[in-house]
Amino acid sequence: MVSTSNKARRALGLAAFALAAAGLLPSLATAQAAFPSKPVRIITPFPVGGGPDGVARLVADKLSRAWGQPVVVENRPGGNGFIAIDAFKRGAKDGHDIIVLDNVHLAAYPALFKKLPYDTAKDFDALLPLFKTYFFFTVATNSKYKTVGDLIADAKANPGKLDYGSWSVGNPVHLGSELFESATGTQMEHVIYKETTQLYTSVATGELAFALGSSATAGPLQRAGKLRFLAAAAPQRVAAFPDVPTVSESGGPKGFEVIGWNAIAVPKGLPAAVTDKIKRDIEKGLAEPDVLEKFKSFGYEPFPTTREQFNGFVAAETTRFTDVIRKANVSLD
Numbered sequence: 001m002v003s004t005s006n007k008a009r010r011a012l013g014l015a016a017f018a019l020a021a022a023g024l025l026p027s028l029a030t031a032q033a034a035f036p037s038k039p040v041r042i043i044t045p046f047p048v049g050g051g052p053d054g055v056a057r058l059v060a061d062k063l064s065r066a067w068g069q070p071v072v073v074e075n076r077p078g079g080n081g082f083i084a085i086d087a088f089k090r091g092a093k094d095g096h097d098i099i100v101l102d103n104v105h106l107a108a109y110p111a112l113f114k115k116l117p118y119d120t121a122k123d124f125d126a127l128l129p130l131f132k133t134y135f136f137f138t139v140a141t142n143s144k145y146k147t148v149g150d151l152i153a154d155a156k157a158n159p160g161k162l163d164y165g166s167w168s169v170g171n172p173v174h175l176g177s178e179l180f181e182s183a184t185g186t187q188m189e190h191v192i193y194k195e196t197t198q199l200y201t202s203v204a205t206g207e208l209a210f211a212l213g214s215s216a217t218a219g220p221l222q223r224a225g226k227l228r229f230l231a232a233a234a235p236q237r238v239a240a241f242p243d244v245p246t247v248s249e250s251g252g253p254k255g256f257e258v259i260g261w262n263a264i265a266v267p268k269g270l271p272a273a274v275t276d277k278i279k280r281d282i283e284k285g286l287a288e289p290d291v292l293e294k295f296k297s298f299g300y301e302p303f304p305t306t307r308e309q310f311n312g313f314v315a316a317e318t319t320r321f322t323d324v325i326r327k328a329n330v331s332l333d
Contacts, residue, residue, distance in 0.1 A: 035274050036096055039070040043088045044100040045081035051216040051298040052262050055130050056100050058294060059264075062285025080332075081105050085118050093267045095274045100130070102262045104171060107317040111325040112170045114333045124265040126314055127307065128279050130286065131300040134234035135176055135212040135258040136244065138203050138227045143210075148231045149251020151210060155186035163189040165199045165211045170332055173212045175321060176233065176258030178328045183253040203227060212258055215240065215299020233258035240299060261303060263310075279307070 042060055046052040053075065060071040076084035084099065091097030106120055118124075137148060145151045155162045166173040174190060181188055191208060193199040200218050202208045204226040211218070212233065221227040231250035232238045234257060247256040264282060266275060285291060286302060295302065305313065325331075 036067050036069045041097045042073045043084050044075055045084035047077040048075050058291050066281050082117050095270050099265050101265050108321040111322040112332045125268050127264045127266050129303040130262045132259055132261040132303040133214045133300050135214050136232050137210055137230040138213045138218045139210050139230050140204055140206045141228050147250045148247050152184050159187045162209045163191050165191045165193055165208045167193055167196055172260050176212050179324045
């Protein structure tokens, strides 16, 4: 026997089916295709100014034009990125709030913190990378080190005395340097600076032996002739710096890489039609000539990939970071 309530629900279902068949009721696909239906917010843990913020604003501009809706960048720096992540977690879960994260947030922090205020597997869907950038071994212009091989030889001859710098524990420069120690069987001293400007100035004056740096962070002093790029921690020479050898070409370990990247993440569980639209339209914007030209000025490279490939890449990065963090016994708790 069918209850009255069940009869009513069945009748409503049949009516809705009839309206949809007649084209009088919007289908689910139509509703998803209408995304976005209101302004979109790109939350970023990076401060205003600098490369990551610049790329986020380029993306916002391209999406605003493509979608006919305002797309705004909301900068929430500080707190290891947790301030921005908290704002994202409390935001819209329908795709109208998206977030920019980097390799540390997605691949290193799970090993650096025993307890995180987020779960990479449950809170995010890492949709696509925005760019990648390789790091360089930077030394003073008049440094005695002419190759990475020279650096390694000095570190082995003076265990624990050769120093390098970064701006915090657990950032890509610190972890990349720990990876270098592990790959070369050396022991060095990590010196922490409050600001990147102070860090690379100390390299330029010879106060520090070396520091890993990107084109965006160390490039200004390199272009001013105060720093020298000893080698690129990349699989091949970086196009913008063809005269700078790779680490392996400079007497270092083969295949040694230190890469930085930023990615767009969306709330977990969005409909495929929405995630596909966000990914597709961001990719279109990133491929436009003015964006590619801007990338060159930042020292960034495009990073086109499928979602499956990117998921595999993030997993590999997580494994690599976890290994070096455990070997170095580094923790932020």
